[in-house]
Amino acid sequence: MPAAPHRSEIVAGAHTVVAKVGTRVLTAPDGSLDVARIESLAGQLAALADAGRRVALVSSGAVGAGVGRLKLPGRPSGLAQLQAVAAVGQSRLIEAYNGALQSRGRHAAQVLLTADDLNDRARYLNVRNTLTALFEYGAIPVINENDTVRVDELQRTVGDNDRLAAVVANLLRAPLLVLLSDVEGLYDRAPDDPDARLLPTVDNVETVRSLAVASPAGVMSRGGMASKLEAARLVTAAGENAIIANGRRENVLVDLLAGKPIGTLFVAQGGSVSSRKRWLGSTAQPSGRLTLDAGACRAVTERGSSLLAVGISAVDGGFDKGDLVALCDGAGSEVARGLANYSADEIRRIAGHGKDEIAQILGHCPYDSVVHRDHLALVR
Numbered sequence: 001m002p003a004a005p006h007r008s009e010i011v012a013g014a015h016t017v018v019a020k021v022g023t024r025v026l027t028a029p030d031g032s033l034d035v036a037r038i039e040s041l042a043g044q045l046a047a048l049a050d051a052g053r054r055v056a057l058v059s060s061g062a063v064g065a066g067v068g069r070l071k072l073p074g075r076p077s078g079l080a081q082l083q084a085v086a087a088v089g090q091s092r093l094i095e096a097y098n099g100a101l102q103s104r105g106r107h108a109a110q111v112l113l114t115a116d117d118l119n120d121r122a123r124y125l126n127v128r129n130t131l132t133a134l135f136e137y138g139a140i141p142v143i144n145e146n147d148t149v150r151v152d153e154l155q156r157t158v159g160d161n162d163r164l165a166a167v168v169a170n171l172l173r174a175p176l177l178v179l180l181s182d183v184e185g186l187y188d189r190a191p192d193d194p195d196a197r198l199l200p201t202v203d204n205v206e207t208v209r210s211l212a213v214a215s216p217a218g219v220m221s222r223g224g225m226a227s228k229l230e231a232a233r234l235v236t237a238a239g240e241n242a243i244i245a246n247g248r249r250e251n252v253l254v255d256l257l258a259g260k261p262i263g264t265l266f267v268a269q270g271g272s273v274s275s276r277k278r279w280l281g282s283t284a285q286p287s288g289r290l291t292l293d294a295g296a297c298r299a300v301t302e303r304g305s306s307l308l309a310v311g312i313s314a315v316d317g318g319f320d321k322g323d324l325v326a327l328c329d330g331a332g333s334e335v336a337r338g339l340a341n342y343s344a345d346e347i348r349r350i351a352g353h354g355k356d357e358i359a360q361i362l363g364h365c366p367y368d369s370v371v372h373r374d375h376l377a378l379v380r
């Protein structure tokens with residue numbers, strides 16, 4: 001196996017960089033926006049763009065800035081109130097980015113996305129085209145989840161901005177995602193523990209998941225360290241790299257891209273994954289679940305085979321033909337995702353059966369497989 005590239009090679013090859021900045025970096029606990037920080041970040045993004053890199057920013061802070069602007073005592077709990085506060089704060093945020101970028105001859109382009117925009121393949125590709133056009137105009141996309149229209153109850157949320165940033169990085173095939181928070185990187189225990197040590201490099205996210213300490217309830221940020229690790233997993237599984245670093249460090253982005261050993265680097269797992277398999281494997285959300293027996297699991301994960309009905313032991317959910325489904329092993333762990341050739345009801349009838357029986361059961365047998373390997377992405 002070729003040696004993993006060195007940090008300096010990774011940052012030098014990062015023609016496209018997605019940076020994400022968390023609420024903790026941008027706002028004080030009372031919601032007041034740190035305009036000097038925004039100016040500094042904007043200046044760094046402009047400098048990287050001037051040096052020929054394509055840069056996009058995923059910025060949190062709308063709820064925090066809205067709480068500050070409306071002078072509320074804290075984050076409201078009602079959904080409508082939260083969405084209203086986000087709307088007030090988002091305009092404040094973009095005002096600050098735009099002001100800072102314009103003094104450097106660049107423009108901020110506000111891009112607000114929902115989970116539905118990314119789940120739908122055509123809309124997902126459209127987002128990519130729009131971001132590419134913005135790079136061509138020299139504008140800096142400033143992206144956030146569209147908080148005012150997302151509906152938590154229906155789970156139509158991207159989840160948090162760490163995940164959104166990972167999805168955007170994968171969509172742009174960015175070699176590097178930088179997650180900026182209020183800590184230097186990932187520590188081997190709670191960062192306020194005097195014995196805590198910073199991990200400079202992580203080769204496999206799964207080995208460090210347990211190090212994420214849950215944030216106390218009621219804080220303005222949503223993700224916490226666990227969601228940063230999941231974002232790092234999504235990006236490294238697609239064959240790209242991620243860094244968690246301190247957004248309050250002066251010149252952090254420019255220094256990182258110059259190769260300074262700052263933060264925690266999460267190294268790519270294997271080669272670069274195709275665009276379509278990135279969407280299947282890490283962006284679109286499955287509408288159902290198929291449980292595979294041990295033989296089918298091996299065929300799919302080790303031999304790259306299509307999934308046949310004979311190897312399916314259970315079907316969950318009510319999905320249609322063409323929908324994305326999760327493929328799980330007997331213990332319930334997801335091993336792959338793919339587009340189903342049959343509806344959930346049809347699969348329930350044909351699960352465990354061979355091709356000839358399927359023709360009899362359904363009265364037709366248009367597909368050899370339930371999920372064809374061309375429409376299947378392994379979960380790395």
Ligand SMILES: Nc1ncnc2c1ncn2[C@@H]1O[C@H](COP(=O)(O)OP(=O)(O)O)[C@@H](O)[C@H]1O
Pocket residue numbers: 021022023024025060180181182183185186187188189190191211212213214215221222223224225
């Ligand atoms: N092992 C760890 N190493 C570093 N930080 C951690 C760890 N576990 C939990 N954290 C917490 O994660 C927080 C950052 O996540 P989050 O609250 O989502 O911030 P942001 O608003 O920047 O996205 C830090 O303030 C830190 O207290």
Ligand SMILES: N[C@@H](CCC(=O)OP(=O)(O)O)C(=O)O
Pocket residue numbers: 021022023024059060061062063064086144145147159160161162220221222223224
């Ligand atoms: N969309 C929300 C941010 C949600 C979020 O993920 O926050 P954070 O954990 O600070 O990145 C906002 O702008 O307030």
